[in-house]
Amino acid sequence: MTQITRRAGLALTALPLAAPPLVGQTLTRLRVSVIPVTDVAPLHAAMRLGHFAAEGLEIDTSTTAGGATGLPGLVAGQFRVVFSNTVSILLGIREGLDFRFVAGAAAGNPAPPDIFAILTRKGSNIRSGRDLEGKRIASNTRNNIVWLRGMAWVEKTGGDWRKVTTVEVPFPQMADALAAGQIDAGIFSEPFASGALVSHGERLERVAWPIIETAPGATVAQYVTMKDDLERNGEVFERFARGLFKGVDWVNERRHDPALLDLITAFSRVPVERLRQTALPTYPKAVTPAEVQEVITTMARFGMGGRFPAPASLIFRTANG
Amino acid sequence: MRALARPSSGFLLILALLLLWEVSARFDWMNSPNWPPLSVVLAALARDSLGGELPLLLGGTLWRMFAGLLAGGAAGVIVGLLFASLPVTRRLFGLTVELIRPIPIPAIIPPLVLFLGLDNTMKVTVVGLTAFFPVLTNTMQGVRAVEADALAMGRTFGIGFWRRSLxxxxxxxxxxxxxxxxxxxxxxxxxxxxxEMIAGEQGVGHYLVLMQFAGRAPEMYATVILLAVLGYGLNRGFLAFERRALHWYFALGAQRN
Structure with missing residues (x-):
C-alpha cells in the first residue's frame, strides 16, 4: 500500500520539481491559499492585471471555501502565503508557529455599512448582548475573528459572553437556521449578511454592526508566511507585496465600480446582483503593531489569552506601510 | 429494456418525489431561497454541462476516483491473498490492518495534507485507503471459500504454491x-x-462547496443530482462488467438453479 502510494506520490510531485525557475526567464511560482471572499479582491486584481508577472511571479491560488487548510498547509509547506483571519494567525503564533505578516488584507469600515453584522429574528426582541444571555448565537467557527468581534459586542452591550451559547453554523446555512429558530442570533460576515436580509428580509433584521460598535475600523485578516521562508527568500515576498499593493490601489480606486464587481464575481462566483448590495471591507496594505495588539488584548478578554511575542516582531518589512 | 417500455413502480416513485420537489419549491413550503425548484436546478445543470465546466471537473473527479480505486483495490487483492495463504503475514500485519480499518477516512484528510499536500497525491491516497479494506476482507473471504477439492487436486498434480495461488x-x-x-x-x-470538498481547488467536490458559499443553490443541487446519477451509472456499469468478466460464475449459478 505505502509503496504504491509513494510511487504515485513521486510521479505526481516530480512535475513541479522537474522545472526549477530559470533566473530571468521563468516566473517564480508562489502558491497562495485564499478563501473566496471579497477580502481577496486585490490579489485577484493584481493577478489579472499582470502585476505579479511584472515582478517575475506566477501566483497559483488555492481556494478553500471553509479555509480550514490554509494555516496547516502553510506549516506543511504546501503554500508560501496564506490569507487568514487575525485570530487564527495569532492562535498559531501563541502555539509557537512562526507566522509573519507580509501584508494587510481586510479591515472593518469606519462607518456603516460594515462587513460584519449581527442579525436576529424580527419580533424576538433581542437587541443587545444582555438579551442574548441563555440564548444561542451562531458563528461560522468558534475562536476566529468573527466570533471574537461578536463576543466583544455581547460584552459591550451588557451581556456576559460566558452565558451566551455559541453554535457553529457555516455562513451559507446561517440565515435558514436563524429564520427557522434553531439559533437566536447570528454573527454574519459579508456577503452573507446582506444576502440574508435580501432573501429572508421579512423575517430577519440587523441589530448591530459589531466591529463599528466595539472597535471601529479594526482589523480582520492578513497575508502571512513562515519566518524561515522570509529569512531565506525575503526578496520574493517583497515582489509579492509590491504586486499585491498595486492590486490594492486598483481596487480602492474602484469601490463599487462594475469592473470591481465583475472581478469579484469571477473568483467568488457570487452573482453580481448580490454583490451590488454587499459591503466591501477596507483594504489596507500595512499591518500595524497597534492593530495586532488590539486583537491580542481583545482575545485575552474572551478566553484566548497567552504569551505572544511583541507585535512589531511579527511584521515583515513589506507590511510596514 | 422492460423498465423503458413499462415504467415500474420504483420509477414512478422517483417521478412523484421529483414532482414534490418542484411543487414544494414553487410554493415556497420551505420558506427559503436555498430550496430552488427542480426545473431551475436542471436548467443550471444544463448550462454548466454545456458550458463545459462541469464535464471537465467531473473528468478530474473520476480520474482521481479510479486511480485510487485501482491502486487500493490491487493492494487489497495482493494483501488479501497473502494473509489468507501465508498465515505468518497475517500474524505480522493483521493487527495493524484491523486498527487502521475503523478510522473514518475523512477524519484523516486534514493531517494527511501535512504529508501529501492538497492535490492528486493526497486525494488518490485517501481513495486508495478507502478501497483497500473492502477488497481485502472480501478477498480473504474468497480464499477461504475456495473448494478444498480443487486445492487438493492441485497439490496432487504437483502444482507449486505460486502457481496454485495464481x-x-x-x-x-x-x-x-x-x-x-x-x-x-x-x-x-x-x-x-x-x-475535494475539504482541500484544494479540484473537481466536483470543490465546485459544490464554492457554489454553496456563493449562495447559488441551483448549481449546488445540480451537482448533487449529477453525483446521484453518476453513482447509479457507475454501479450499473460495474454490474455489467462483472457479468461479462465472470460469465463462467454466473453460468455456474444458472446451472445449479
Missing part, C-alpha cells in the same frame, strides 16, 4: 473480489468528493 485460488475467489470492488466503488466516489 491459477486456482485467484480465479476461484474472483467473485468475492468483485463484490469487494463494488463496495469500494461506491465508497470511492463518496470519499473523492469529500476530499
Amino acid at each position: 491459477h486456482i485460488v485467484l480465479p476461484a475467489c474472483l467473485p468475492y473480489v468483485f463484490a469487494g470492488f463494488r463496495v469500494a466503488l461506491a465508497l470511492a466516489l463518496v470519499v473523492t468528493v469529500v476530499a
